[in-house]
Amino acid sequence: MTTIESEWETRELAGRRALVTGGSRGIGAAVVRRLLDAGAEVLTTARSATSTVPEGATFVAADVRTRAGAEALAAAAQETFGGVDVLVHNVGGARPFTGALAIPDEEWQDALDLNLLAAVRLDSLLVPGMRERRSGAIVHVSSAAVPAAIPQFLHYEAAKAGLENYSRGLASESAPYGIRVNTVSPGRVATPGGEATREQWARLDEGTGQDSATVPLGRDGRPDDIADAVLFLVSGRASWLTGSNLFVDGGEFPRG
Numbered sequence: 001m002t003t004i005e006s007e008w009e010t011r012e013l014a015g016r017r018a019l020v021t022g023g024s025r026g027i028g029a030a031v032v033r034r035l036l037d038a039g040a041e042v043l044t045t046a047r048s049a050t051s052t053v054p055e056g057a058t059f060v061a062a063d064v065r066t067r068a069g070a071e072a073l074a075a076a077a078q079e080t081f082g083g084v085d086v087l088v089h090n091v092g093g094a095r096p097f098t099g100a101l102a103i104p105d106e107e108w109q110d111a112l113d114l115n116l117l118a119a120v121r122l123d124s125l126l127v128p129g130m131r132e133r134r135s136g137a138i139v140h141v142s143s144a145a146v147p148a149a150i151p152q153f154l155h156y157e158a159a160k161a162g163l164e165n166y167s168r169g170l171a172s173e174s175a176p177y178g179i180r181v182n183t184v185s186p187g188r189v190a191t192p193g194g195e196a197t198r199e200q201w202a203r204l205d206e207g208t209g210q211d212s213a214t215v216p217l218g219r220d221g222r223p224d225d226i227a228d229a230v231l232f233l234v235s236g237r238a239s240w241l242t243g244s245n246l247f248v249d250g251g252e253f254p255r256g
């Protein structure tokens with residue numbers, strides 16, 4: 001039986017305007033669904049639309065690796081909603097290489113643009129509006145593997161480590177304006193991007209020892225495991241939480 005109280009709780013983001021990057025599949029799509037179910041209006045982006053963009057979300061095609069892409073997205077959010085209350089920077093990823101010294105310059109640049117600078121640029125465009133309204137909630141999606149500093153992914157992990165450090169600084173600077181900034185660090189989650197990357201890694205480096213058998217809780221993560229953590233962090237239930245980094249990894253990785 002649905003009580004008035006539980007119905008109120010499930011609509012805890014009613015009236016909030018949310019922007020989620022990378023919402024066409026995987027973790028981002030799960031976050032979009034959770035925010036829509038909680039009553040938020042959601043605008044999401046990817047480089048191209050797919051049938052897996054959740055129904056009910058507004059979709060804008062943009063490449064967030066460039067300043068121009070971030071500006072187009074921020075302008076679309078302004079035009080659609082007149083402002084953003086909840087920002088989830090979820091895009092990320094990188095190809096593995098045989099080791100740290102084998103990572104070419106352009107792949108370092110791409111990893112920094114996608115995993116760090118895309119968030120920095122989008123925040124720089126959207127946080128001023130949150131400051132004026134003296135409220136906002138931001139989540140940056142990092143990776144639980146950052147403290148492990150896996151050589152095949154150092155470009156990705158260095159960029160995500162930068163994202164975590166940047167998030168903490170933005171959190172302390174933004175707190176007086178009523179804006180909360182937190183990070184979620186997923187472990188191995190079954191998504192199209194995650195599976196493709198792990199297959200590339202296994203081809204490069206047989207016996208990586210990275211499979212669900214190494215997850216203490218005994219299974220891979222589901223996109224909804226991460227989306228639940230994001231929903232909590234942007235909700236009023238986390239109103240005293242900022243500058244945190246929540247590991248959602250089945251207990252697999254050491255905490256940084």
Ligand SMILES: NC(=O)c1ccc[n+]([C@@H]2O[C@H](COP(=O)([O-])OP(=O)(O)OC[C@H]3O[C@@H](n4cnc5c(N)ncnc54)[C@H](OP(=O)(O)O)[C@@H]3O)[C@@H](O)[C@H]2O)c1
Pocket residue numbers: 021022023024025026027028045046047048049062063064065090091092093114141142143144145185186187188189190191192193194195
């Ligand atoms: N899955 C895992 O095991 C795992 C583990 C640790 C951390 N993470 C992190 O979790 C986040 C989501 O991962 P995921 O596995 O769900 O990824 P995914 O399946 O590859 O999905 C990535 C999403 O981002 C979009 N995207 C990629 N590049 C973009 C760009 N330049 N501009 C705009 N959109 C772009 C993709 O659409 P288009 O390609 O069409 O642009 C897609 O919607 C990432 O930050 C990842 O680093 C994932």
